Amino acid sequence: MYLNSKYKYFLSALGKYLEACLIAVFGREDRPGPPNEEIGGSSRSSLPLGMPWGSLLYLLLTAGALGAGPNIVMVITDDQGYGDVAVNGNPWIQTPNMDRIANEGARFERFFVQPSCATTRAALLSGRYAQRTGVTGVTRGYEFMRGEEVTIAELLQEAGYATGCFGKWHNGGTWPYHPNGQGFDEFVGFCGGHWNDYFDPILERNGSPLQARGFIADIITDHAIEFIEREHAANERPFFCYVPYNTPHTPASVPLDKWRQWADRADVENPFDRAMYALVENVDDNMGRLLAKLEALEILDDTVFIFLTDNGPNGSRFNDGMLGWKSSVHEGGVRVPLFVRWPERIRAGTVVEANTAHIDLLPTLCRIAGVENPESKTLPLDGMDVTPLLFEQENFKMPERNLFVWRRHDRWSIRTNRYRATETTLHDLIADPGQKNNLAKTRPEIHGELLETYRAWAAESTEEEPALLPIPIGYEEWPTVEVKAHEMDIFPGMGEGINYCGRQGFAHQWIESWSDPNAYAARPIEVVAEGRYRVRLRYACPEDAVGSVFRLNAGNASLDIRIQESWVSAPHAAAEQVIKNQGAYLSREWKDLDAGELMLEKGTHSLELRAVKMPGVKMPDIKAVIFERL
Numbered sequence: 036m037y038l039n040s041k042y043k044y045f046l047s048a049l050g051k052y053l054e055a056c057l058i059a060v061f062g063r064e065d066r067p068g069p070p071n072e073e074i075g076g077s078s079r080s081s082l083p084l085g086m087p088w089g090s091l092l093y094l095l096l097t098a099g100a101l102g103a104g105p106n107i108v109m110v111i112t113d114d115q116g117y118g119d120v121a122v123n124g125n126p127w128i129q130t131p132n133m134d135r136i137a138n139e140g141a142r143f144e145r146f147f148v149q150p151s152c153a154t155t156r157a158a159l160l161s162g163r164y165a166q167r168t169g170v171t172g173v174t175r176g177y178e179f180m181r182g183e184e185v186t187i188a189e190l191l192q193e194a195g196y197a198t199g200c201f202g203k204w205h206n207g208g209t210w211p212y213h214p215n216g217q218g219f220d221e222f223v224g225f226c227g228g229h230w231n232d233y234f235d236p237i238l239e240r241n242g243s244p245l246q247a248r249g250f251i252a253d254i255i256t257d258h259a260i261e262f263i264e265r266e267h268a269a270n271e272r273p274f275f276c277y278v279p280y281n282t283p284h285t286p287a288s289v290p291l292d293k294w295r296q297w298a299d300r301a302d303v304e305n306p307f308d309r310a311m312y313a314l315v316e317n318v319d320d321n322m323g324r325l326l327a328k329l330e331a332l333e334i335l336d337d338t339v340f341i342f343l344t345d346n347g348p349n350g351s352r353f354n355d356g357m358l359g360w361k362s363s364v365h366e367g368g369v370r371v372p373l374f375v376r377w378p379e380r381i382r383a384g385t386v387v388e389a390n391t392a393h394i395d396l397l398p399t400l401c402r403i404a405g406v407e408n409p410e411s412k413t414l415p416l417d418g419m420d421v422t423p424l425l426f427e428q429e430n431f432k433m434p435e436r437n438l439f440v441w442r443r444h445d446r447w448s449i450r451t452n453r454y455r456a457t458e459t460t461l462h463d464l465i466a467d468p469g470q471k472n473n474l475a476k477t478r479p480e481i482h483g484e485l486l487e488t489y490r491a492w493a494a495e496s497t498e499e500e501p502a503l504l505p506i507p508i509g510y511e512e513w514p515t516v517e518v519k520a521h522e523m524d525i526f527p528g529m530g531e532g533i534n535y536c537g538r539q540g541f542a543h544q545w546i547e548s549w550s551d552p553n554a555y556a557a558r559p560i561e562v563v564a565e566g567r568y569r570v571r572l573r574y575a576c577p578e579d580a581v582g583s584v585f586r587l588n589a590g591n592a593s594l595d596i597r598i599q600e601s602w603v604s605a606p607h608a609a610a611e612q613v614i615k616n617q618g619a620y621l622s623r624e625w626k627d628l629d630a631g632e633l634m635l636e637k638g639t640h641s642l643e644l645r646a647v648k649m650p651g652v653k654m655p656d657i658k659a660v661i662f663e664r665l
Contacts, residue, residue: 104194104404105377106338108263108276108325109396111159112318113152113203113284116348117371118355119315125353127303128312132323133374136342140376141385141425147392147438147450148346150361150368152228153178153205154441155345155393156279160186160206160217162397162409162416164496166441170206171501173228174541176522176558179504182211185413187397188218188275194406197274199262200224202255203281209506210513215241219277223258227542230281231609231620233288242513250290252282252314256321260328267332273404278325283314285349286609286620293317294612308352310613336378339403341396344371350615358462358470364440364448365470366455377403380426387424389433390452394418399425437485439492444499449489456485505639509564514664518642520546520657523556536606536656537619544621545575549654555645556657560589565637569663570594570630575602575623576655583655584648587633590640594633595647598655602626625658632665 118125122134122142148155153173154165157180161168169181188198199221200214208226210216223240230236233251237244247254259278266274287310289297297303297313322342329335347360347368354360357367373391375381395418401409402420410416423431438450448457455462455470461482462470475482503524508516521540525533532551535544546556570587578601585596602625609620646654 104191104196104273105379106273106276106329106334107191107196107341107400107404108259108278108329108338109341109400110278110280110322110325110343111156112280112315112342112344113282114311114346114349114361115283115315115318115344115371116346116352116354116360116367117344117357118353119283119311119344119348120372123372124355127300127353129316130319132319132326133342133372135326136322136340136374136376137372139378139383140340140374140381141387143373143375143387143391145388145390146343146371146373147369147390147440148343148371149393149440150346150363150442152203152284152345156204157184157206158417159343159393159396160184160188161413162187162394162418163414164394164417164439164441166497167414167417169502169504171497173205174521174539175524176503176506177501178205178228179207179212180217181504182216182507183414184217186217187400188214188277190218190397190401190406190409190412191275191404192218192220193412194404195272196404197221197262197266197269197272198277199259199266199274200277200279201259201262202277202279203228203230203284204279207504209516210510211507212504213242213513216512221262224255224279225281229284229286229542229620231286231543231622233282233286234610250317252280252317252321253290255280256324259325263325263328263332267334275404279345280318280321282318283311283349285611285615287311287314287611287613287615288609289313289612290317298612305350305352307350307613307615310611311348311350311352339375339377339400341373341375343373343393346371356469362442364442364446364457366464366468369440369448375425377425382427385425385427387421389421389424390436390438390450391421391424392418392438395421437488437492439489439496441493441497444493444497447489447493449485449492451485454481454485456482456489458486461485503559505559505561506642507561507563508568508635508662509562509566509637509664511564511664516662518558518560518660518662520544520556520659523558523642523644525556526554527551536621541619545623546657547653549646549656550652552646552649555643557641557643559639560642561639562589562635562637564664565635567632567634567665569665570596570633571661571663572596572628572630573625573658573661574598574628574655575604575625575658577601577603577651579651580649580653580655582648582650583646585654586643586645586647587630587660588641588643588645589633590636590638592633592635594631596628596630598628600626600628627661633662635662 121130122137157165157168157170161184168184171177192198198219200219202224204226214222293313297309349361354367359365359367398420402422440448461474521544533554534548537544583598587594604624606621606623
C-alpha cells in the first residue's frame with residue numbers, strides 16, 4: 036500500500052524529535068570530518084554529505100514502505116515571463132496562488148530555460164539540452180523528441196508512480212513521440228505548438244478525440260483534478276501530475292469574466308498586455324483549484340508542487356528590466372520563474388540565488404522521488420541534482436558551470452555565473468543586469484574564452500543542419516497515423532506555386548495556393564511494420580478543382596488519388612479580444628476521402644504528395660494524409 040500522508044507526517048515528526056535528541060547528545064553532526072575532540076576524539080558522523088540526523092532517520096523509517104516517494108505536481112505555463120507574476124515585482128497583476136508557492140517554498144532567482152516552447156519542454160522532460168533530443172524548432176516536425184529519450188515520467192513510472200499529463204505536449208503527436216509513448220499513463224490535451232479554439236475545444240485523450248466543454252485552461256485543470264482524485268482514492272501509489280498549460284500563449288482568447296476585469300484597465304495601456312494578464316490570472320485561478328483539491332484531500336503538504344514557465348513573455352511588457360522576451364537568447368527571453376513548495380523538506384521563504392536550469396529538474400525530481408542513479412537509465416544527462424539548494428544544505432558549494440541557449444547556429448548564448456555572451460556581445464549581469472553595456476570589445480579575453488567554450492559545446496551537442504525526425508507508421512500501439520500538412524515541407528518553397536495558409540507552416544495550417552503542377556509536398560516517414568495500409572486524404576475543394584488527381588509516393592509504393600467531390604468551407608478566425616497577428620489562428624471544416632490502400636515496405640522513405648492532373652487553376656487544399664494499419 037502507498038504510504039499515506041498522515042503516516043508520513045507521523046514519521047516526519049518522529050524523525051524530527053529523534054534528531055533533536057541526537058543533536059542534544061552529540062551535537063549537529065551533518066557531515067564526515069575530523070575527530071571531534073569534545074566527545075572523546077570519536078569520529079564525526081559518517082552520514083552522507085549534508086544529510087541531517089532527522090533525514091537519515093526518516094529514510095530508515097520509510098525504507099520498507101512501498102511507494103514512499105512524495106506526490107509531485109509540476110505546472111508549466113506557456114509564454115509567461117519572469118515579470119508576469121506579482122511576487123516578481125509586477126504592480127498590475129494578481130497571482131496569489133503562484134505567489135503562495137514562492138512564499139511557502141523556494142523561489143529560484145536565476146532559473147533558465149530555452150527561448151521557445153518545445154525546446155524547453157524537451158529539456159525539462161529529458162534532463163538534456165533539447166538539441167540532443169532531436170528538438171530544434173517549434174513546428175513542421177522539428178519539435179519531435181526522439182523516442183529513445185528517457186523522460187522523467189518514464190523514470191517515475193518505473194519507480195511505481197502513476198503518471199498523467201494534462202495540457203500542451205509539443206514534442207510529437209505519434210508513437211513513440213506521444214506522451215503515452217514517453218511515460219504517461221494518462222494524457223488529455225493536444226500535441227501541437229498551440230491551439231486555435233480555446234472555447235469548447237476538440238482535444239484528445241490518449242490518442243482519441245475528446246469534445247470538451249468550457250475554457251481550455253479550466254478543462255485541463257478539470258482532468259488533472261480527476262486524475263489526482265482517482266489516484267488518491269486508489270491509495271496504491273504516489274502520482275506525478277504534469278500540467279503544461281497552453282496559456283497565456285496566443286490567441287488572446289480570454290474568458291468573459293476575466294476580460295470584464297481587464298478590458299478597461301487604464302493603468303495598463305496596451306490592450307494586448309491586458310489580455311495576457313487576464314490569461315495569466317485565469318491560470319493562477321486554476322492553480323488555486325489544484326491547491327484547494329490537494330488541501331481537501333489532506334495531501335497538500337505531502338505533495339511537491341512546482342511552478343515554472345517555458346520562456347520569456349510573448350511581448351515587450353514588464354520583465355524586470357531584462358533585455359529581450361520570447362525567442363530572444365538574452366536574459367529576458369530565457370530567465371523565468373521557478374517556485375517549489377514542499378513543507379516537509381523546503382523551508383518557507385527559501386531563495387535560491389545560484390544559476391539553475393530546466394535540465395536540472397529531472398535529476399532533482401529523481402532524488403526527491405528516490406529514483407537511484409538515474410544516469411544509468413537515461414542517455415547522458417546535462418543537468419544536476421539541485422536538492423542541496425532546495426534543502427539549504429550547509430557546506431554545499433554549487434560547482435562552476437556554463438548554461439547554453441541555442442535557437443539557431445546564428446542565434447545562441449552562453450551564461451556563466453557572471454556573464455552572458457553571444458557571437459558579438461558580452462554583458463556583465465552582476466554590474467549590468469539590463470544588458471546595456473556591451474563589453475565584447477573592452478574585455479576581448481573573456482569574450483574570446485566564452486566563444487571557444489560555446490563552440491566546443493556546439494560541436495558535440497548540435498548538428499550543422501537540424502535533422503528532421505521521420506514520422507513513424509505501423510506501431511501496434513498507434514495503428515492510425517495522421518501526417519499533417521504543416522508537418523510536410525513544400526517544394527520548391529513557400530509562395531512558389533504552393534504555400535501554407537500562414538507563415539512558416541505552424542500547427543493547424545494547411546497547404547493551399549497549389550498552382551504549380553510541378554510543386555509538391557514531402558515528409559520523411561519510417562515504416563516500422565511492413566504491410567497494407569488504408570489511406571485517407573483530408574481536403575477542401577472548390578467546384579472547378581473537382582477531377583484533380585494527386586499521386587502519393589512512399590518508397591516503391593504509389594497511389595493515385597482522384598478528387599470527385601467538391602468541399603467548400605470558409606476559414607474562421609479564433610475568437611480573440613485583442614488580435615496581435617491577423618489571420619494567425621484560422622480553422623475550417625474538412626472532408627475525408629477514402630483513397631484506397633498502399634503496400635508499404637519497412638524502412639525510412641520520403642512520403643511525397645504530387646499533382647498529376649490540375650483541371651482548374653489550383654489543386655485542392657490539403658490538411659492531412661492519414662494511414663491506418665490493416
